[in-house]
Amino acid sequence: xxxxxxxxxxxxxxxxxxxxxxxxxxxxxxxxxxxxxxxxxxxxxxxxxxxxxxxxxxxxxxxxxxxxxxxxxxxxxxxxxxxxxxxxxxxxxxxxxxxxxxxxxxxxxxxxxxxxxxxxxxxxxxxxxxxxxxxxxxxxxxxxxxxxxxxxxxxxxxxxxxxxxxxxxxxxxxxxxxxxxxxxxxxxxxxxxxxxxxxxxxxxxxxxxxxxxxxxxxxxxxxxxxxxxxxxxxxxxxxxxxxxxxxxxxxxxxxxxxxxxxxxxxxxxxxxxxxxxxxxxxxxxxxxxxxxxxxxxxxxxxxxxxxxxxxxxxxxxxxxxxxxxxxxxxxxxxxxxxxxxxxxxxxxxxxxxxxxxxxxxxxxxxxxxxxxxxxxxxxxxxxxxxxxxxxxxxxxxxxxxxxxxxxxxxxxxxxxxxxxxxxxxxxxxxxxxxxxxxxxxxxxxxxxxxxxxxxxxxxxx
Amino acid sequence: xxxxxxxxxxxxxxxxxxxxxxxxxxxxxxxxxxxxxxxxxxxxxxxxxxxxxxxxxxxxxxxxxxxxxxxxxxxxxxxxxxxxxxxxxxxxxxxxxxxxxxxxxxxxxxxxxxxxxxxxxxxxxxxxxxxxxxxxxxxxxxxxxxxxxxxxxxxxxxxxxxxxxxxxxxxxxxxxxxxxxxxxxxxxxxxxxxxxxxxxxxxxxxxxxxxxxxxxxxxxxxxxxxxxxxxxxxxxxxxxxxxxxxxxxxxxxxxxxxxxxxxxxxxxxxxxxxxxxxxxxxxxxxxxxxxxxxxxxxxxxxxxxxxxxxxxxxxxxxxxxxxxxxxxxxxxxxxxxxxxxxxxxxxxxxxxxxxxxxxxxxxxxxxxxxxxxxxxxxx
Numbered sequence: 001x002x003x004x005x006x007x008x009x010x011x012x013x014x015x016x017x018x019x020x021x022x023x024x025x026x027x028x029x030x031x032x033x034x035x036x037x038x039x040x041x042x043x044x045x046x047x048x049x050x051x052x053x054x055x056x057x058x059x060x061x062x063x064x065x066x067x068x069x070x071x072x073x074x075x076x077x078x079x080x081x082x083x084x085x086x087x088x089x090x091x092x093x094x095x096x097x098x099x100x101x102x103x104x105x106x107x108x109x110x111x112x113x114x115x116x117x118x119x120x121x122x123x124x125x126x127x128x129x130x131x132x133x134x135x136x137x138x139x140x141x142x143x144x145x146x147x148x149x150x151x152x153x154x155x156x157x158x159x160x161x162x163x164x165x166x167x168x169x170x171x172x173x174x175x176x177x178x179x180x181x182x183x184x185x186x187x188x189x190x191x192x193x194x195x196x197x198x199x200x201x202x203x204x205x206x207x208x209x210x211x212x213x214x215x216x217x218x219x220x221x222x223x224x225x226x227x228x229x230x231x232x233x234x235x236x237x238x239x240x241x242x243x244x245x246x247x248x249x250x251x252x253x254x255x256x257x258x259x260x261x262x263x264x265x266x267x268x269x270x271x272x273x274x275x276x277x278x279x280x281x282x283x284x285x286x287x288x289x290x291x292x293x294x295x296x297x298x299x300x301x302x303x304x305x306x307x308x309x310x311x312x313x314x315x316x317x318x319x320x321x322x323x324x325x326x327x328x329x330x331x332x333x334x335x336x337x338x339x340x341x342x343x344x345x346x347x348x349x350x351x352x353x354x355x356x357x358x359x360x361x362x363x364x365x366x367x368x369x370x371x372x373x374x375x376x377x378x379x380x381x382x383x384x385x386x387x388x389x390x391x392x393x394x395x396x397x398x399x400x401x402x403x404x405x406x407x408x409x410x411x412x413x414x415x416x417x418x419x420x421x422x423x424x425x426x427x428x429x430x431x432x433x434x435x436x437x438x439x440x441x442x443x444x445x446x447x448x449x450x451x452x453x454x455x456x457x458x459x460x461x
Numbered sequence: 462x463x464x465x466x467x468x469x470x471x472x473x474x475x476x477x478x479x480x481x482x483x484x485x486x487x488x489x490x491x492x493x494x495x496x497x498x499x500x501x502x503x504x505x506x507x508x509x510x511x512x513x514x515x516x517x518x519x520x521x522x523x524x525x526x527x528x529x530x531x532x533x534x535x536x537x538x539x540x541x542x543x544x545x546x547x548x549x550x551x552x553x554x555x556x557x558x559x560x561x562x563x564x565x566x567x568x569x570x571x572x573x574x575x576x577x578x579x580x581x582x583x584x585x586x587x588x589x590x591x592x593x594x595x596x597x598x599x600x601x602x603x604x605x606x607x608x609x610x611x612x613x614x615x616x617x618x619x620x621x622x623x624x625x626x627x628x629x630x631x632x633x634x635x636x637x638x639x640x641x642x643x644x645x646x647x648x649x650x651x652x653x654x655x656x657x658x659x660x661x662x663x664x665x666x667x668x669x670x671x672x673x674x675x676x677x678x679x680x681x682x683x684x685x686x687x688x689x690x691x692x693x694x695x696x697x698x699x700x701x702x703x704x705x706x707x708x709x710x711x712x713x714x715x716x717x718x719x720x721x722x723x724x725x726x727x728x729x730x731x732x733x734x735x736x737x738x739x740x741x742x743x744x745x746x747x748x749x750x751x752x753x754x755x756x757x758x759x760x761x762x763x764x765x766x767x768x769x770x771x772x773x774x775x776x777x778x779x780x781x782x783x784x785x786x787x788x789x790x791x792x793x794x795x796x797x798x799x800x801x802x803x804x805x806x807x808x809x810x811x812x813x814x815x816x817x818x819x820x821x822x823x824x825x826x827x828x829x830x831x832x833x834x835x836x837x838x839x840x
Contacts, residue, residue, distance in 0.1 A: 213520070216556055217520070224475075226505075227540070231505055448516055451508075452519070453517070454520045454552030454555070454556070
C-alpha cells in the first residue's frame with residue numbers, strides 16, 4: 001500500500017538537481033483522545049493485599065460470564081456458587097482459575113531453609129504435565145478435571161465451567177467458556193489512507209550497534225528525509241508513531257556496579273544514562289515532524305509493576321519541548337482518528353507464554369481478547385499494582401487495533417467477532433533484533449511490516 | 462558524504478541534495494578522471510517475505526543495487542544515499558556521519574525534510590519564567606562551560622548574570638541547607654532553586670576541582686583588576702557546595718528553567734543574606750561588579766532601581782512583593798540584568814572601599830574552601 005503509490009516517481013531522484021523540490025505537509029491529526037486514564041495511578045499505596053484484585057475481577061466479570069453461559073448452554077441452566085454445589089448435579093460455576101505448577105518460581109521455596117535450594121534459573125516455560133487446575137470463587141476452591149486443557153490456561157483467568165461435582169470432590173468439566181469479546185465500538189475510521197507506525201524494542205544502549213543505522217533509517221523515513229518524492233508523500237500520511245516499550249536495551253539493566261566496591265564504581269555512570277540521551281535525540285528528530293506516543297517497557301526507567309506509568313519528561317529535556325511528544329502508560333488505550341487502539345509493551349503476553357503451552361504470540365493475543373482480560377496472570381506472576389476498587393485490565397470495550405510489543409516476529413490478523421467486532425491483532429516485533437516496524441492503515445485496518453537494513457561486511461541483503 | 466550531510470551543510474532540501482549527489486556522480490564518471498567513486502543507494506520497495514508483503518528499505522552498495530532491485534516486486538524509490546572514495550566495508554561510517562551532522566543541528570532537524578508538520582512546534586512553557594527554556598536550553602548548557610573556562614573575559618552581560626545568579630543561589634542554597642529555621646517559603650524556594658540549579662550546575666561542576674584551585678591560585682597572585690576573576694572562583698566553589706547538598710535534594714528538574722525565578726529568589730535571598738556579614742559583602746560586591754559592566758540600560762531598570770534604592774536603604778526584612786513582580790517579568794535577559802542592577806545601585810557607593818575587604822574575605826574563604834576541598838578529597 002505504501003509502495004504502489006510511490007512507484008511512478010521512484011527513479012525521480014536519479015537526476016540532476018531540479019527546481020525547488022516539494023515539501024509535503026504532514027496529515028494533521030484530526031481526532032486524538034487519550035483513553036488510558038484508568039491506567040494512570042495517582043497516589044499509590046502498597047499496603048493492601050492482592051486478594052482484592054481477584055475479588056473485584058471476579059465481581060466485574062461475573063455478570064458478563066453468566067450471560068455468556070446462559071446463551072451458550074441454555075437459559076435454564078443452574079448457576080451455582082461453589083458453596084452451593086451438590087454432588088452429581090449439572091450446573092455452571094463462574095470462578096477464577098488457579099494453576100498449581102510445580103516449576104513455578106516460588107519465593108517461599110527459595111527462602112525455605114529445609115529445602116536449602118539454589119534459586120531456580122529462569123526457564124522459557126514453566127509448564128509441566130503434572131500441573132493442576134483449580135477453580136476458586138469468593139469462598140471456596142475445587143479441583144477441575146475433564147474436558148479442559150490444563151496446559152493452555154493460566155492462573156487468573158475468569159471463566160465459566162459447566163459440569164458436575166464428583167463424589168471425590170473434584171469437578172468434572174464438560175465444557176467451559178470465557179467472557180468472549182466485549183461489545184463492539186462504532187467505527188469512525190478515516191476515509192483516506194492514514195497510517196500509524198508501531199515500533200517497539202528500539203533497544204538503545206545495547207553493546208552492539210547494528211540496529212542503530214536501521215533506527216536512523218526508520219526516523220528518516222518517518223520524517224520524510226529518505227526516499228523519493230512518492231515515498232515521501234506517502235510518509236506524510238503517517239499520522240502517529242507509537243513506540244511500544246523497551247526503548248532501552250536489556251544491557252542497560254546490568255547492576256554489576258552494586259556488587260563492586262564503591263571506590264571502583266565512583267566514576268561510572270549507569271548505562272541507561274547514555275541510552276536515554278540517545279533516545280532523547282532520536283525522539284527530538286521524530287517529534288519535530290510527527291506526533292509520537294512513547295510507552296515504557298520492561299527495561300525502561302519507570303516502575304516495574306503494571307500498569308507502568310509514563311516516563312518522566314525530565315529525562316527527555318530536548319524532546320519534551322515539543323507538544324507532539326506524548327508519554328503514556330504501558331497498557332495504552334487511545335482513539336486515533338476514530339479508531340480505538342489498545343496495546344501493551346508485551347510483558348503480559350510473554351508472561352502468559354511462560355506459563356501456558358501456547359507458543360504463538362498472536363495466538364496468545366487473541367486468547368487474551370477472548371478471555372476478556374489484558375493480563376490475567378497479573379498479580380500472580382507478573383507485577384501489578386494492588387487494585388481494590390476495580391480491575392482496569394478487564395476489557396470493557398472492544399478495540400479496533402489490539403497490539404503487543406516486543407514479540408519475536410511480526411504477525412497480524414484481522415479477527416472477526418460474533419457481534420460484528422473487527423479487531424486487528426498485531427504483534428509488533430522487537431526492532432533491535434528484527435529491524436522491523438509495523439505500519440497500520442487506519443482506513444481499512446491492514447498492517448504492513450516495514451524492514452530496514454544497511455549492509456555489513458558479509459551480508460548479502 | 463551522505464545526502465543528509467550535504468543537505469545540512471549546504472542548507473538545501475534533502476531531495477535536492479540527493480539529486481546533487483547523483484549529478485556529481487554522473488559528471489565525474491563521464492569525465493573519467495580516474496578517481497574511483499563508490500556510491501551507495503537507498504532502495505525501497507515491496508518484498509514478499511514469509512507470506513506477506515513487506516516493505517523494505519535498504520541501503521545497498523552500488524554493486525548490489527541491481528540484485529536488490531530484482532528482489533523487490535515493486536520499487537518505491539531509489540536514490541543516492543552517499544558517495545565516498547573508499548569502498549565501505551559496512552554501513553557504520555554512514556551512520557556516524559549522519560549522527561554527527563544531526564547532533565550538531567538538533568534544534569532544526571526537520572528544516573530540510575520533505576515533510577512539514579504543523580503541530581510540531583516547541584511548546585511555550587506554562588509559566589513566564591520558563592519562557593527561555595526551549596530557546597535558551599542549548600545556550601544555557603554551554604554557559605557553564607564558557608564561564609568556567611574563561612578568566613577575565615567579558616561575555617555579554619546577560620550570560621554571566623544568570624551564571625552569577627546561579628552561583629549566588631547556590632551559595633544561598635548551601636546556607637539554607639545548614640539553617641533549617643528559614644521560613645517555609647524561603648526553604649522551598651531554595652530547595653527549588655537549588656534543585657533547578659543542580660543539573661545546570663552539575664554540568665559545570667564536571668569541570669574538575671583542579672580548575673577551582675587554579676582559579677584560586679591565580680586570584681591569590683594576581684591583582685584584582687577584573688571582576689570575573691573573583692566571580693569565577695566563587696562559582697566553582699559554589700557549584701561544589703551546591704553539588705554536595707544537591708545530593709540530598711530530590712530529583713532535580715532539568716536545567717532549562719526559570720532564570721527569572723532564580724533571579725527573583727536571588728534578590729530575595731540576597732537581601733536576607735545581607736544579614737550574614739561574611740558572605741554578604743562578597744556576594745553583593747560580586748553582583749555589584751557585574752552590574753558595573755552591564756551595558757544594558759532599560760528604562761524599566763531605572764524605575765526599579767529607584768524603588769529598590771528606597772527599599773534597600775532599610776536592608777532589613779525582604780519584602781516579598783517585589784520578587785513576585787520581578788518573577789512575572791516577561792523576558793529573562795532584561796530581568797536578570799535588572800535584578801543584578803538592583804544590588805549595585807544600592808551598594809555602589811561602598812564598592813570601592815569594599816574591594817580591599819573583599820580581597821581579604823575572599824582569601825580567607827578560599828582558604829576554607831581549599832580546606833574543604835582537601836577534606837573532601839580525603840573523606
